[in-house]
Amino acid sequence: MSLGFVETKSDTSLFIYRRGTNTACLLLYVDDIVLTASSAGFLQHIIAALQREFAMTDTGQLHHFLGISVTRYANGLFLSQRQYTQDILECAGMSACKPCSTPVDLHSKLSADGPPVADSTQYRSLAGALQYLTFTRPDIAFAVQQICLYMHDPREPHLAALKRILRYLRGTASLGLTVRRSSPTELVVYTDADWAGWLDTRRSTSGYAVFLRDNLVSWSSKRQHTVSRSSAEAEYRAVANGIAEATWLRQLLHELHHPPRRATLVYCDNTSAVYLSSNPVQHQRTKHVEIDLHFVRERVALIHVWVLHVPTTSQHADVFTKGLPTSLFQEFRSSLNVRCAPDQTAGEC
Structure with a gap:
């Protein structure tokens, strides 16, 4: 048996407990604990073990946590x-x-x-x-x-x-947010950038959406730290941010004994950024983004990710970088x- 710790991106802490082929996750926040396991029997084993060590109460199935209401349905959860x-x-x-x-x-x-x-x-x-x-x-x-x-x-x-x-x-x-049951552990990432969209600084906005099968599991809308000198550079930085998040999630899935079965697909609507992800030349034009270039190309070379082009009309990450017409916004x-x-x-x- 083993106990691992995964650093999370908020005030919560995630522990992963393994015994043989069984896996359990413990999400801790102050005095509250959310437990989930690969089987009902293993879940009860974990609860009993915790109760032997700590004064705690099993309140049953998750219904409310940190102000989030959780409703169970036949095929998933509604948050x-x-x-x-x-x-x-x-x-x-x-x-x-x-x-x-x-x-x-x-x-x-x-x-x-x-x-x-x-x-x-x-x-x-x-x-x-x-x-x-x-x-x-x-x-x-x-x-x-x-x-x-x-x-x-x-x-x-x-x-x-x-x-x-x-x-x-x-x-x-x-x-x-709807979370549906799914078995394959395949990650798909959509990345986008709004080049020089901030009027005061002319910095760009990066956005990404990471899907595990059909479920949205991670997303971001963030102003870039530096000014991009071209739309391709801004888009490429967004690709790098999305791949960094996908890399963390792939490692988490490995910890959970459900590693991705194939490379993560990363969709970008800028053809230049897609080309730069695998082209090892053009160094004179891309020296100022060389760290992002090497990071992305390394992931591509390891066949952990594939960077592909997607039409703007199918770019779900657009909703994280700019205002959209009502019909397109509601579709995304x-x-x-x-x-x-x-x-x-x-x-x-």
């Missing part, structure tokens, strides 16, 4: 923060506001200009609350990332953008498995 969303709206005094169809304006770009907000403390409080909501609502990740970049000195345009997110949530509070939102609960109709949601 929702509906009550948390309503609490945010009530705190902002927007429980009865007029809904809108998308969380971010299609054309506007935020900058540091504009008169300061009257209550910067409330702005920061609401922005922080929205950050936690992205745990089950990846569809607002880009919009929330935009407003959080100005928490140090919020202006009226930033407050207007925040209120738009709240108006969007007012009409979509029932949406949540559904592709990310952000939907109504399985037992709800479209009219009820």
Whole structure:
């Protein structure tokens, strides 16, 4: 038997316990523990062993954890923060506001200009609350990332953008993240970048979405640390970020004794970035991104990943880098498995 520790990316800690062919995972957060195992018998064995060492209570199947409601269905789980969303709206005094169809304006770009907000403390409080909501609502990740970049000195345009997110949530509070049963452990990554999209610094925004079979398991919307001198460079940095996340997840799957059966597919809608992932020349044009180049090419050479081109119309990661038209946004939102609960109709949601 063995016990391993996997460093997670939040305040939680993940432990992996193995005995023979059985595997169990322990997710710890302060005084709460979420347990899962490869079999019901092994799960009970772990619970009994913990109870012998610690004073703890088995509360049964997971229903609520850290403000996230977990609903079980025949083919999977539905993760929702509906009550948390309503609490945010009530705190902002927007429980009865007029809904809108998308969380971010299609054309506007935020900058540091504009008169300061009257209550910067409330702005920061609401922005922080929205950050936690992205745990089950990846569809607002880009919009929330935009407003959080100005928490140090919020202006009226930033407050207007925040209120738009709240108006969007007012009409979509029932949406949540669907996780379905699946057996193959194949990872697929979509990466995208919005070149020089930030008006103040001309930095680009990177975004990626990582799927385990059909389930969204990791996503990101983040401003790049440096200014990219071309769209290919910005896209390539986004590819490198997506591959780094996929590499971590592949290692985690190995720890769980379910290693990926094939190379991870990484989809990018920039042909130059796809070409650079396997072409060992053109050093004069790419010296300034050489670290990312070598990292990606090493993963490709090891056949851990394949970088492929995908049409922009099928680029799910677009939702993490820019505002989109309503129809395209809703299509990508559904592709990310952000939907109504399985037992709800479209009219009820």
